[in-house]
Amino acid sequence: METKILEIINYIRINKKLEALSEIHPSDNLRNQIGFTSFDLAELTVRIEDEFDIDIFEDGLVSTIGDIFEKLK
Amino acid sequence: MPIFLIDQETVFTYDYLLKDINNAIAYYPMFRTINLYDFFLNFVISLASNKPIVLIDSDLNNSEIEGINEKSVNLAYPIKQVCFSSIEEIVKCIQVSKSEISIYTSGTTGQPKKVVHTVSTLTRYIRVSDRYAEQIWGFAYNPTHMAGVQVFFQAFENINTIVNVFNKNRQQVYDSIDKYGITHISATPTFFRLLLPIEKTYDSIKRVTLGGEKSDNKLYEFILQIFPGAKINNIYASTEAGSLFVANGENFRIPANIIDKIKIKDNELMIHKSLLGKSDSFNFQGEYFFTNDLIEWTNKEEGLFRFVSRKNELINVGGYKVNPLEVESVIQQLPDVIQVMVYGKANSVLGNVLCAEVKLQEFSALSEFSIRQYLSEKLQDFKIPRKIKFVNFISLTRTGKIKRL
Numbered sequence: 001m002e003t004k005i006l007e008i009i010n011y012i013r014i015n016k017k018l019e020a021l022s023e024i025h026p027s028d029n030l031r032n033q034i035g036f037t038s039f040d041l042a043e044l045t046v047r048i049e050d051e052f053d054i055d056i057f058e059d060g061l062v063s064t065i066g067d068i069f070e071k072l073k
Numbered sequence: 074m075p076i077f078l079i080d081q082e083t084v085f086t087y088d089y090l091l092k093d094i095n096n097a098i099a100y101y102p103m104f105r106t107i108n109l110y111d112f113f114l115n116f117v118i119s120l121a122s123n124k125p126i127v128l129i130d131s132d133l134n135n136s137e138i139e140g141i142n143e144k145s146v147n148l149a150y151p152i153k154q155v156c157f158s159s160i161e162e163i164v165k166c167i168q169v170s171k172s173e174i175s176i177y178t179s180g181t182t183g184q185p186k187k188v189v190h191t192v193s194t195l196t197r198y199i200r201v202s203d204r205y206a207e208q209i210w211g212f213a214y215n216p217t218h219m220a221g222v223q224v225f226f227q228a229f230e231n232i233n234t235i236v237n238v239f240n241k242n243r244q245q246v247y248d249s250i251d252k253y254g255i256t257h258i259s260a261t262p263t264f265f266r267l268l269l270p271i272e273k274t275y276d277s278i279k280r281v282t283l284g285g286e287k288s289d290n291k292l293y294e295f296i297l298q299i300f301p302g303a304k305i306n307n308i309y310a311s312t313e314a315g316s317l318f319v320a321n322g323e324n325f326r327i328p329a330n331i332i333d334k335i336k337i338k339d340n341e342l343m344i345h346k347s348l349l350g351k352s353d354s355f356n357f358q359g360e361y362f363f364t365n366d367l368i369e370w371t372n373k374e375e376g377l378f379r380f381v382s383r384k385n386e387l388i389n390v391g392g393y394k395v396n397p398l399e400v401e402s403v404i405q406q407l408p409d410v411i412q413v414m415v416y417g418k419a420n421s422v423l424g425n426v427l428c429a430e431v432k433l434q435e436f437s438a439l440s441e442f443s444i445r446q447y448l449s450e451k452l453q454d455f456k457i458p459r460k461i462k463f464v465n466f467i468s469l470t471r472t473g474k475i476k477r478l
Contacts, residue, residue, distance in 0.1 A: 038423060039454065039459065043426065046428070046460050058421050060270060
């Protein structure tokens with residue numbers, strides 16, 4: 001699951017001309033460390049929902065990579 | 074000296090602004106800039122000199138708007154130097170300015186359409202008095218769009234402070250509220266949703282105004298938890314008409330002074346032309362303009378209503394309205410594309426996220442990445458689909474529902 005999340009994040013980063021990340025950590029903040037805007041977060045929810053069938057942002061309580069892992073457990 | 078603007082830690086006082094205005098010998102009728110101070114300075118100079126101005130986004134691509142000549146963008150035009158003795162004098166001067174202010178709106182067909190406003194249509198609901206002094210505004214809209222223009226006038230005419238929080242991340246927004254004691258924020262529901270989760274409360278905020286998208290009770294509860302001292306209202310404004318209605322909760326009220334200028338036909342809100350800017354693209358029936366907004370009365374006698382949905386196909390993406398036909402026509406220009414459908418998919422971050430289904434020629438090498446790169450040279454970021462699916466046949470209707478055959 002964690003590899004898939006990294007893959008999705010890198011897909012979004014590459015589309016916005018940022019380098020792919022070699023690894024992600026639960027403490028990484030999606031906005032500050034991963035560099036995501038609201039549009040990127042929206043794309044992230046769509047792609048995760050397609051893959052895992054879960055809307056991670058439904059209650060608005062996602063700020064870090066660890067929060068995503070938690071939602072998908 | 075009161076502060077006019079704080080942008081990325083740089084502080085511009087009203088005194089500084091006054092000097093720049095008095096020194097001006099030229100302005101840009103069509104100004105593309107990412108610098109908010111320069112944008113406002115140019116805007117005020119144009120209004121104070123009664124000169125026309127066209128508001129264009131800083132990330133606008135040349136091909137995106139018909140009739141804009143690239144050579145005229147950022148081309149200075151001489152003006153007569155004027156010497157104002159105070160900011161108050163400038164405020165008085167722009168309140169009666171004869172400038173024509175052009176704003177672009179996502180049309181229902183083709184490319185964005187121009188709407189020409191005057192200061193009086195733009196400032197219809199701007200309130201100016203001592204009561205509004207010393208407010209500190211978090212500026213959370215694009216300054217070239219109607220909502221940004223409204224916030225600017227409200228703050229500027231009251232000689233308030235503006236703190237730029239547009240396109241800032243959550244931490245930067247919170248830091249700005251803390252550091253500068255922001256008291257008022259007008260923004261889209263998407264902006265506030267991105268302030269979640271709640272970690273601490275901010276007491277300086279006295280007023281939260283929501284606009285541009287539908288909001289809901291769940292969001293109000295979150296906002297009140299983050300900003301316990303805030304009053305919340307909703308505003309209905311459009312590029313065509315400026316601000317029209319305000320609501321506490323979801324019930325909008327038609328103000329008494331415009332009640333004879335509003336009509337409801339087949340549940341659609343219609344606005345008398347006297348409330349509108351000027352445009353060649355307006356769809357009138359007699360003297361009334363079709364807003365495409367469908368409403369429902371909650372108390373007809375008292376003029377209370379709520380918005381139900383949109384009649385046309387514009388997709389609201391985090392407060393930006395996207396015309397799917399415009400995006401489709403740009404994708405369609407790629408030689409390998411046979412058919413394309415752009416639609417909005419309900420999304421918990423942005424309200425809707427833009428998606429596309431594309432049918433390609435056999436053996437085409439086009440990828441989602443290559444289409445998005447191509448679009449980034451043709452369209453503003455908010456108009457680029459965030460998910461492009463390649464299909465053998467287009468199966469969806471534009472609302473994202475399965476097409477019934």
